[in-house]
Amino acid sequence: MSGGKVNLTELEPQQILQFKAQINKELENLHNSFSALKVAQMKYKECHSDVKKVNANPKQDIMVPLTASLYVPGKIKDSDNFLIDVGTGYYVEKSCGEALEFFQGRLDKLKEDSSKLTSLIKEKVQLVQRVDQVLRQKLAEQQKVLEKQGKSKK
């Protein structure tokens, strides 16, 4: 990181701007993945609480969607076993405890990932700030040089 900073002061303002644009692009990507993580987190949280709710109220009446606009009444026969999508089209049967464990595991993993991502984003933001600082310094120096030239011409 410090190596990059040393280089930075030697770059032309235009190159610094280019560099800054690149970082901003990366930052945008990171923000996008962060919101994707948040969405996934919400979904798993919902699943987690749904499992709890279904398990707490057995023999509940429900409406089953046959299509998006057609429903039939139903009853939950078995509120202790759940089928869970584990990815790539595979579904696994799990008991209530296992299901809760599964979702908690996923949530923990997502939490870990998003905290990693947050620190990465922080780092990048700081980098942008530093780049801005260097850029301003550069421009101020250039301004000074220009003013001096103007004076000596007079």
Added chain:
Amino acid sequence: MSAIEQLSKQYNQVQSELNKLVASRQKLETQLQENKIVKEEFDKLKSGTKIYKLIGPVLLPQDQDEAKSNVEKRLDFIKREITRAEESIKKEQSKFTQSRDALVKARTEKMRESAKAMKSN
């Protein structure tokens, strides 16, 4: 100018080809990660647990060993695909630098010529 035009056309072509390859490499990576997660999940299963596979709108019951070996096979396949994709990316990259260098060379020559022409005028 036509030589340069041709070179830059080629350059753009190679670049878009490279972008395509990189995108497919990324797709493979996501698939690999997803399958890895599924494998991890399968490894944790008890022997009696039922597994279903979603085929179209239907959940089809599947044998656990079969499902496990299927995921295993898919992982191998994806890994092979990744090595292949990386090879072709490498090839395309060398093509890319070649065509970029050629383009830069042609442009500088052109500039030099026009500079000469200006001087002699």
